Amino acid sequence: MKTLIKVDHLHLGYDNQEVINDLSFDINQGDFITVLGQNGAGKSTLIKGLLGLIKPMDGQITYYLNEREIGYMPQETKVDRHFPASVYEIVLSGALNRVGYRPFFNSKEKKLAVECLKTLHIENLKNNSFGELSGGQRQKVLLARALCATRECLVLDEPSNNLDYDSKEEFYTVLKELHQKGLTIIMITHDLASHEVIGNKILHLDKNNYRMEAVSYTHLTLPTILRV
Numbered sequence: 387m388k389t390l391i392k393v394d395h396l397h398l399g400y401d402n403q404e405v406i407n408d409l410s411f412d413i414n415q416g417d418f419i420t421v422l423g424q425n426g427a428g429k430s431t432l433i434k435g436l437l438g439l440i441k442p443m444d445g446q447i448t449y450y451l452n453e454r455e456i457g458y459m460p461q462e463t464k465v466d467r468h469f470p471a472s473v474y475e476i477v478l479s480g481a482l483n484r485v486g487y488r489p490f491f492n493s494k495e496k497k498l499a500v501e502c503l504k505t506l507h508i509e510n511l512k513n514n515s516f517g518e519l520s521g522g523q524r525q526k527v528l529l530a531r532a533l534c535a536t537r538e539c540l541v542l543d544e545p546s547n548n549l550d551y552d553s554k555e556e557f558y559t560v561l562k563e564l565h566q567k568g569l570t571i572i573m574i575t576h577d578l579a580s581h582e583v584i585g586n587k588i589l590h591l592d593k594n595n596y597r598m599e600a601v602s603y604t605h606l607t608l609p610t611i612l613r614v
Contacts, residue, residue, distance in 0.1 A: 480534025
């Protein structure tokens, strides 16, 4: 199985204060890793490290894919309902990593944005204002934007925040479909119930106590402990 990202004895933190201490694990092609932990456990810090936004204090992260093509879906923030961008424009912006020095998007990138809208079943919202969407619809748009950046690896930061039960179920169903199509997904969450329905691995972050579990979609009550 191809390794996409290797985390080796990683130490991360801020101002010489460690948050992640000696963490090691591999992200393999086809993985769906749900990262669980309470607030302050280092989930967001780990994401920043994986995205290259902060440098390791010690240890290393080795990439076997193009770092710029890791699709990232941030936590949802409040959006002004008068925010002028359309759904299509938001999704298309995910292809900025493909543009390089060109001052415009080409037809291939515009076609990709439309394909991502269709994949998330939101092509009917293409011309709608992003600010006027429901919370669940906005999350799908942001996921489509992340898809525009990658066909290999997605990193999701608390994607189910502020969603009601039905919206969560619908969103997780979409994630399952993407994973079954071969996409590698790393999802950060503190929603302990969410891991009962998705993911083939769970990475538990609890201060300096880290462990990885291999699970199945249908037998999550009998996890197998893997090395970390």
